[in-house]
Amino acid sequence: MKKSKFRLMALMMALLLTLTSCSRESSLAPAETLPPPSAPYAAPIDDSGLDYERDVALYLPAKNGQTMLCFWRTAALRYDQMPAEAVLQLLLQEEGDGSAVPLKDYGSVSLAQGSAVTTAGHVCTVDLSSAALQMGIHELYTVCLSIATTLCALPDVRFVNILVAGNPVAMDVQNLLPLGALSSAEGENLVTRWEQLVAQRTGAGGIAAQTPLSSAAVLYFPLKSGSGIACEVRQLSFDGQNAQQLVYGLLDALSAGANDAANIPDMPDLRTMLLMAPEVTTLSSGRQSAAINLVPDALQRISSAGIDPVCFFAALTMTLTSYIPSLEQVVYRVGDSALTSLYSTIHGTIVLPGGMMTRANFGGLLTDEAVCYLSNGEKLRQGRLNLPASEACSPRALLTAVLATEGFPAGLTEDDVLGVAIADDTVLVNFSAHMADAIRTSRLNQRMMAYQLTGALVQRYPVRRVRFFFDGEAKNALDGDVMWAGEFLMDYVLCE
Structure with missing residues (x-):
């Protein structure tokens, strides 16, 4: 009988923890616990802890001209920069293994000066130097498909729009047929795709x-x-x-x-x-x-x-x-x-x-979207923030934008974000003492604040957890009921 009662109590405790889950998946749900005796991470003092390495897929045309071949390489990237330009530079240098044609074999392929690669709205715009115009149309199209297939393998890119010397290019000698925005050619027959494009040309005498x-x-x-x-x-x-x-x-x-x-x-x-x-x-x-x-x-x-x-x-x-x-x-x-x-x-x-x-x-006016959670004081509603495209990947810019939304004390700025780092599956954020004081005196819902910040970060980056510091310290509480020194996973129960 005692064993049965013990099993029943254990089952009820497990069920209770499941019901208080703060994640869409139970495997991500921690129990509400006191913070660990000592934090496993130090508070970041700047944004230097955003470097990471990742295996990326580079696609080159096969020598038989039929398909794109994939070559995996390791790229050195940063979480506050869109990866497209770094990956594209790797592609331009890729030699393959002898079964594919390196892009340099088609002609001089390089990026134009200035902001040659921009990502926004799941579109990556690539501006090639004028030397690309020396290639034949078919060769240029093949190079563009290689670029598009490589960049579309990145999480934030669905289409690639390629310019040459700042202008759109034509796929015919009459300068009529636009190249348009390209999607990935992974797994496709390149001959078929070329023939489909050529079929839209204005024919001789047409x-x-x-x-x-x-x-x-x-x-x-x-x-x-x-x-x-x-x-x-x-x-x-x-x-x-x-x-x-x-x-x-x-x-x-x-x-x-x-x-x-x-x-x-x-x-x-x-x-x-x-x-x-x-x-x-x-x-x-x-x-x-x-x-x-x-x-x-x-x-x-x-x-x-x-x-x-x-x-x-x-x-x-x-x-x-x-x-x-x-x-x-x-x-x-x-x-x-x-x-x-x-x-x-x-x-x-x-x-x-x-x-x-x-x-x-107008290039400086382009924005990209980031998922955010807006508060009405009691519930969170998912929305989308527009950030400058050049900063949209930056956790600092994202946090600054979230701090300006309703539910946070007035007057918080980028200066209140002292440092951001990403370690393992955790974002570490170090806010200023000014922000801690503003939260204390605001009488706003601190739980909403914590999960607005957490939600934006876990949606944007490949992480599950967020830890907050204030002026380099993990604060147990800011005169409220939130244990800021704890570890936060997104609480989707708070969402409408």
């Missing part, structure tokens, strides 16, 4: 305006907040391939609004804002320029839609110059006047000589 086209394009949208732009990829169909048709098709796609990108306002009908048909002309350099003439009240319509004008024109310019072959610039007119400047309460005044806009004007 009329481009009567040659249908279907391909993936990167679309950029302004954010509701006016702080920047976001992007997504969509499969588009065009009635024809002349540049004007491509402009119309992209405008229609933007007018339909975003499918996947978060925090995007309703878009106006862009066709109704055109004063006349768009024109695309060839410059003396051989590149192209698009002229967009808008109705006199276009800026008022944009503002009435709740859209920041700088972000609006950034999204439109980035969309057009990411897809239409050789399109280098877009020149805008509003009514009878060139749009020579833009004013935004957020971004100030941007001077645009002659109304000309290029990707270089």
Whole structure:
């Protein structure tokens, strides 16, 4: 009888622990315990503890031209940097084992100067140097597929958009057929994929305006907040391939609004804002320029839609110059006047000589998304934050953005994040003494704060646990009921 009672009590205790689980999977759920006598990790004093190594897949074309072959290599990476550029540099140097063709054998393949690799919205944009134009079209396409297949093997990348010297490239000598956004070719027959692309070319004696086209394009949208732009990829169909048709098709796609990108306002009908048909002309350099003439009240319509004008024109310019072959610039007119400047309460005044806009004007506005948990004081709701694309991988930037959301004391800034490190499956965060004092005096729900921070970190990084320090110390409590010195796993029971 005593044994039966003991087994029953043990079973009830196990059930109780299961019910108080703070994870979607019971294997991740710790019991609520006192903190260990001594913390196994030291508080980070800076962000130097974010280095790591990872095996990555590099794809090169097989010598028979049929498939992509995979070569596993170890990459030295950092958690606060997107891995795409480091992985791409490894690919450019990869020799293979004799069964594949190294990319250097196709010609000079190198990255353009500046910010040549950017990841946002599950799209990696790669800007190759102008030397890539010396390759034949088939060779260039094969190199691009190798790059796309390699980068799409990374967790945050689904499509790759490749530019050469800052401009989209064509897959035909007439400069009509866009390369578009590429997906992975892993496991695919490369000959078949090439033939499918070539089948969309305007044939000899054919009329481009009567040659249908279907391909993936990167679309950029302004954010509701006016702080920047976001992007997504969509499969588009065009009635024809002349540049004007491509402009119309992209405008229609933007007018339909975003499918996947978060925090995007309703878009106006862009066709109704055109004063006349768009024109695309060839410059003396051989590149192209698009002229967009808008109705006199276009800026008022944009503002009435709740859209920041700088972000609006950034999204439109980035969309057009990411897809239409050789399109280098877009020149805008509003009514009878060139749009020579833009004013935004957020971004100030941007001077645009002659109304000309290029990707270089707006690259800094691109954002990427991070999962966050927003608090109403009692429950957490999953949402998405937009961070600058150049910082979206940084735990420091993520924490700073979370601290600015509702449920945290006012006045917390990046300076309150003294250091971040990742060790094993644990994120270590060292906050300032100022933040500890702000939490003590705020009378806000400390449990919500702890799990808002924990949730954002475990969603973003390959970790299960978070440990918090304040000014280098593990604090048992901050005049509340949360054991801050303990180990945190995400408590999904708190989520709506």
